[in-house]
Amino acid sequence: MTWLHHRIWPYEASMTEEDSYISTLLCGVELIHSGVTCFAEAGGQHVPGMARAVELLGLRACLAQSIMDSGDGLPEPWANRTAEDCIQLQKELYRKHHDTADGRIRVWLGIRQIMNSTDDLLLKTRDTARELATVIHMHVAEIPYENQLIVKTRKVEHGTVTHLEKMEFLQNNLLAAHTVWVDNAEIDFLSRAGVKVSHCPAAAMRMLGFAPIREMLDASICVSLGTDGAPSNNRMSIVDEMYVASLINKGREVYANGTTDPTALPAETVLKMATINGAKSVLWDKEIGSLVVGKKADLVVINPRTWSMVPLHDSISSLVYCMRTENIVSVMCNGRWIMKDKKISTVNEVT
Numbered sequence: 538m539t540w541l542h543h544r545i546w547p548y549e550a551s552m553t554e555e556d557s558y559i560s561t562l563l564c565g566v567e568l569i570h571s572g573v574t575c576f577a578e579a580g581g582q583h584v585p586g587m588a589r590a591v592e593l594l595g596l597r598a599c600l601a602q603s604i605m606d607s608g609d610g611l612p613e614p615w616a617n618r619t620a621e622d623c624i625q626l627q628k629e630l631y632r633k634h635h636d637t638a639d640g641r642i643r644v645w646l647g648i649r650q651i652m653n654s655t656d657d658l659l660l661k662t663r664d665t666a667r668e669l670a671t672v673i674h675m676h677v678a679e680i681p682y683e684n685q686l687i688v689k690t691r692k693v694e695h696g697t698v699t700h701l702e703k704m705e706f707l708q709n710n711l712l713a714a715h716t717v718w719v720d721n722a723e724i725d726f727l728s729r730a731g732v733k734v735s736h737c738p739a740a741a742m743r744m745l746g747f748a749p750i751r752e753m754l755d756a757s758i759c760v761s762l763g764t765d766g767a768p769s770n771n772r773m774s775i776v777d778e779m780y781v782a783s784l785i786n787k788g789r790e791v792y793a794n795g796t797t798d799p800t801a802l803p804a805e806t807v808l809k810m811a812t813i814n815g816a817k818s819v820l821w822d823k824e825i826g827s828l829v830v831g832k833k834a835d836l837v838v839i840n841p842r843t844w845s846m847v848p849l850h851d852s853i854s855s856l857v858y859c860m861r862t863e864n865i866v867s868v869m870c871n872g873r874w875i876m877k878d879k880k881i882s883t884v885n886e887v888t
């Protein structure tokens with residue numbers, strides 16, 4: 538909370554649209570180098586700036602504004618917004634930017650997190666998402682304090698997910714980021730509603746804790762991988778996240794069940810989380826997420842003939858345990874090369 542209130546909010550609140558454009562360019566360059574063709578952004582404050590950068594980079598993205606209508610200590614520009622203001626603002630962004638850049642940009646609705654949302658905002662967001670047929674991006678059950686506060690203020694037995702279930706907020710068009718502090722009953726709620734979970738392993742290790750990923754996958758929840766934003770993970774490489782996800786979820790078995798289980802989260806599962814589950818999480822899997830005739834041409838060329846990847850016995854195992862960002866050579870998005878021979882062709886990354 539100290540980090541959020543005293544570092545991140547003041548910094549974020551002082552950013553201009555131009556800052557947002559430049560930061561999206563920089564993050565995008567790092568994403569492309571790690572072989573990312575599509576990302577979902579939980580939201581800064583300037584969707585138009587982000588959209589301009591995404592259009593130029595040639596990436597595919599689901600963009601949302603990070604929305605808050607309540608909570609202690611909110612910086613000036615966001616402090617006096619009503620739930621209705623928040624909805625109108627996002628409808629306008631949707632109207633201007635949704636399905637732009639040759640269909641590469643989609644606009645979603647954002648909820649920063651429950652501690653900064655009234656129930657009115659949650660319900661209006663749920664209904665507006667249905668009306669616009671779009672997706673909601675929300676940080677969910679990040680820290681124990683969040684659950685404790687929700688138990689106290691909203692009078693529910695467990696925490697955020699229990700409250701969202703009671704409000705009928707949980708739907709298959711919700712991408713729940715982090716989702717660390719959930720119990721078995723809540724995993725069941727998420728599963729039955731078809732909620733998608735974004736596992737951001739590096740950010741989890743830095744600040745949040747071990748998410749029950751194996752249990753969520755066992756409950757047939759679609760779990761994908763994220764880097765989280767730069768404030769909580771300075772690396773934007775999905776290659777690093779695949780490696781970290783595989784390690785921490787094996788290591789967590791000792792902590793959660795008191796036994797070592799190296800079969801937890803096998804390499805095949807981690808690769809799926811980074812590819813097809815990512816596409817399912819953004820409700821775009823009819824067009825992207827696998828190499829299939831008829832889908833969009835989003836693809837990554839990898840050179841495995843480096844000291845870090847040879848010898849190559851099992852290609853999936855090598856992709857998860859050996860590959861480095863440097864092994865990604867070329868990236869195509871929407872049928873267009875956006876990086877060739879490690880050089881990004883859409884922007885000049887040198888200056």
Ligand SMILES: [Zn+2]
Nearest residue numbers: 579714765766
């Ligand atoms: Zn986050």
